[in-house]
Amino acid sequence: MNPLNHVAIIMDGNGRWGLKYKNSRNAGHKVGLKTVEKIIKETIRQKINFLTLYAFSTENWKRPKKEINYLFNLLESFLIKRIDQLHAQNIKIKIIGIKNFSKKLNNLLINAEKKTFKNKTLQINLALNYGSKKELINAIKKLNKNKKKINEININKYLQTNGIPDPEILIRTGNTNRLSNFLLWQLAYTEIFFEKKLWPDFTEDDFKKIIKKFKIIKRNFGNI
Ligand code: FPP
Secondary structure, three states, X not given: OOOOOEEEEEOOOHHHHHHHHHOOHXXXXXXXXXXXXXXXXXXXXXXXXXXXXXXXXXXXXXXXXXXXXXXXXXXXXXXXXXXXXXXXXXXXXXXXXXXXXXXXHHHHHHHHHHHHOOOOOEEEEEEEEEOHHHHHHHHHHHHHHOXXXXXXXXXXXXXXXXXXXXXXEEEEOOOOOXXXXXOOOOOOOOEEEEOOOOHHHOOHHHHHHHHHHHHOOOOOOOOO
């Protein structure tokens, strides 16, 4: 059975779900947040140590301002309401991406990271204003500036995922088969599961089925 330490998720399909059932993309994001909460609980039950969630990409700034504001308000109220509970569950929050949001959201994110820094049960990496190409360019620039050798160990050290094992599983919901500039370096040997369901419809059982399939995959890492 394959060990499982880290699951990464591209939570795609909120907008389509919202339009289909509530005539509003934003309504889909609201229900999508409920799925986030369900999957966090299941990740703890499965004793998985790291969960990385793609919540907002560097490309998502192209969306209408109304939708962007809605998403950030949702995140703000989630942090305000849930941070104590997450902390009590021994969950560590880490942001990957560049924190250049409103002062209020930046502070909420920094405080969430500070408060939960020592927690050990589960680390949630929230990818916010994250883009993998930008992350790699920044890492290489820093290596250059510090006159470090360009090799795999040093690149890993200068990525925002420094110290986090690469994901064994990537799930993308929403019936779209692409990586959308997410963890391009870190996914080199990850098992990828493309799921037809839209994120708000994704359930704990769907998650458990994927884990079950993953556990028995023969992983070669280039060997035979
Ligand atoms: C992709 O669906 C989803 C997002 C860009 C936002 C993800 C946000 C959530 C799941 C809720 C908030 C999360 C947190 C952690 C507060 P899409 O809008 O691209 O869907 P579409 O492909 O149907 O348009």
